[in-house]
Amino acid sequence: MHPVLRPFSHGDRDSVNRVAQAAFAQYRDLYQDWPSFNEGIGRMAALADSAELLVSEVDGKIAGAVVHVGPGRPRSTIFPEDWSVIRMLVVAPAYRGHGIGRRLVAACLRAAQRDGAPMVGLHTSPIMASALRMYLGLGFTRDRDLDPIRGVAYGRYVLPAAKLKAALGRLSAQA
Ligand SMILES: CC(C)(COP(=O)(O)OP(=O)(O)OC[C@H]1O[C@@H](n2cnc3c(N)ncnc32)[C@H](O)[C@@H]1OP(=O)(O)O)[C@@H](O)C(=O)NCCC(=O)NCCS
Numbered sequence: 001m002h003p004v005l006r007p008f009s010h011g012d013r014d015s016v017n018r019v020a021q022a023a024f025a026q027y028r029d030l031y032q033d034w035p036s037f038n039e040g041i042g043r044m045a046a047l048a049d050s051a052e053l054l055v056s057e058v059d060g061k062i063a064g065a066v067v068h069v070g071p072g073r074p075r076s077t078i079f080p081e082d083w084s085v086i087r088m089l090v091v092a093p094a095y096r097g098h099g100i101g102r103r104l105v106a107a108c109l110r111a112a113q114r115d116g117a118p119m120v121g122l123h124t125s126p127i128m129a130s131a132l133r134m135y136l137g138l139g140f141t142r143d144r145d146l147d148p149i150r151g152v153a154y155g156r157y158v159l160p161a162a163k164l165k166a167a168l169g170r171l172s173a174q175a
Pocket of ligand 1: 023024088089090091092095096097098099100101102103123124125128129130131133134
């Protein structure tokens, strides 16, 4: 498998939205009011209007995507303005376990470094076990409980700029 990482382009819109929904489908029994939550997930590509959306392509098909919200870009109030924020890390089930998720996260951490963000933040949930294990392994720590989203517990996780280099080193060693 030879995944290619590249910026989103408008022709990717439907594929990105489909991949996001396919990635989150495993949580369908855990969120209250799944249909409306799933509808929101299916609008992932719209985030490209206000942030950096990156896609991973395998043999011409979108396999995964992620959003890097750089310093100064619109974000949830749970993150200070000057942070980089990682949102919506998704890899379609058929493409998992080949390092695509790691490469997408590495691209966000490089973007955070490029933009001089003092901190990288994200929100995730214990139900997202694969993602959480990867983030904790990179040095992210949980610094705050967040309000549950549709009955699912969430926390804020942070990685200070001083730990970016080590995290990127770990990601490239695992690639
Ligand atoms: C989290 C996610 C993006 C990882 O994508 P991936 O391309 O499989 O990730 P990688 O191959 O880079 O591996 C990263 C971790 O995923 C897990 N993983 C590996 N192979 C897997 C597989 N076949 N199936 C499920 N998870 C797998 C492992 O925990 C792995 O870490 P490890 O090698 O240290 O055990 C993907 O599982 C996903 O889309 N999950 C649903 C959406 C989600 O929870 N997003 C996070 C929002 S915060």
